[in-house]
Amino acid sequence: MTASLNDAAFGGGQSSPGASGGQDSRVVLSARGLRRDFGGFVAVNNVDLDVHHAKVHALIGPNGAGKTTVFNLLTKFLQPTSGTITLLDQDITKTDPAKVARMGLVRSFQISAVFPHLTILDNVRVALQRPGRLSTQFWLPMGSLNRLNERAMELIEAVGLQDARNHLAADLSYGRKRVLEIATTLALDPQVLLLDEPMAGMGHEDVHIVSDIIREVARDRAILMVEHNLKVVADLCDKVTVLQRGEILTSGDYRTVSQDERVRVAYMGTEHE
Template identity: 75%
Template sequence: MTGMLTAAVPGRHVQTREPRAVLSARGLRREFGGFVAVKDVNIDAYHAQIHALIGPNGAGKTTVFNLLTKFLEPTSGTIRLDGRDITRLSAARVARMGLVRSFQISATFPHLSVLDNVRVALQRPRGLGYQFWLSLSALDRLNERALELLESVGLQDERHKLAADLSYGRKRVLEIATTLALDPKVLLLDEPMAGMGQEDIARVASIIRNVAQDRAVLMVEHNLKVVADLCDRITVLQRGEVIATGDYVTVSENEQVKLAYMGTGYE
């Protein structure tokens, strides 16, 4: 599985010893009226690392995601992708540059087949967007790659089902396969395991670990066991502010974090 995913992206194999920040935000701030939802957040996502964004409900995690992916305009601050300032670009534009997100509520195209869900993602990179005069069979040349992606997440046998007919966990997996079709530099996953059973969690964790070998992953996650097992770095957000960043041990020993989020008695 790993071999296939990496083999499919030649040129991305250059291993740098020093972790390289692919996505970095500085002084990110967003106000809604008078309310400051996100306050001076600095965050970096490193190549080949999994970075978790955690924090209590309403801490502003999803808002940070929306800001980073340009679904919301930051009030102030800068966002850089591979050193390039993307602060004022559109959401579709940053997606084309390789900053791709998933959503908290599973985001598939429900009345398209599983295969078509992935093919839609492949269409634009392969230059098949505006051709209104071509027949649908023009999309058949995407099948091979689409099947490869579905196999990498174990969905190949369900490719003819409508996305709406998949179980919740399988929808999330489909969403990841769709996102991977863009071969993103940075993958932002908003609660990829929320509402999943133990078995699905293990599967998704292994998928995420695989895809992170070759790209930066930033994820919002509530399940602290998953975070501890999976993530290289953790940023804790509270009331829109970063209160700690570091590996799991550093963060979990931080007094402020214990107080604010995990409770003093946590493990």
């Protein structure tokens, strides 16, 4: 686990402001009885999860708790051994990953996935090709992408990269590459956005910038994120689900889960192993 997992991380008893106030909104992504076996090893067992529209939901837990496996199951990179997954009231348990993405469930990964030798503008224009129905028209000249410029600039401005739109992605700092990745992910117009450790490897300033972007993005879509930085979780997330050994330990707002003695033991035990 990261250095943020210490007594101070649990000691504040903060109440998460989250992306939006008020009562819980509609459930857009749901799992029931989710289980995944690898031979004789149970990686995920009996996981129930509800992700709400316009909310930020964190999935946290010690290393090896099953967080990435849950992400892989939800996005259909892995097929569950048992259980059901519902997206926007449709059963996607046996649906392939590409169709799930087209339905509005989009995921980012721990490692930044941008085209380093394209400009920021071209990275976003490439990402816009599928919703713009240009992805199968590869014989068209590059100029055909000009029709995507307006939407591309909207996305670039939304993440604060407009001043660097003509810079190569390779020249960006690590944190700004992750910001560009969020822009390219938003180009797919997701209803549910899964972020896998979006703050990993970032300095304090970049963490603050990306947190603000995530908060803004969550105004009109659901976000489920795996994150080790508990200060980020406390400040940003409406709900937190804690995994341990593939099972849900507890779930609730940050104040509730941070005061749960089982959560403290799980994290402190990991630090001393």
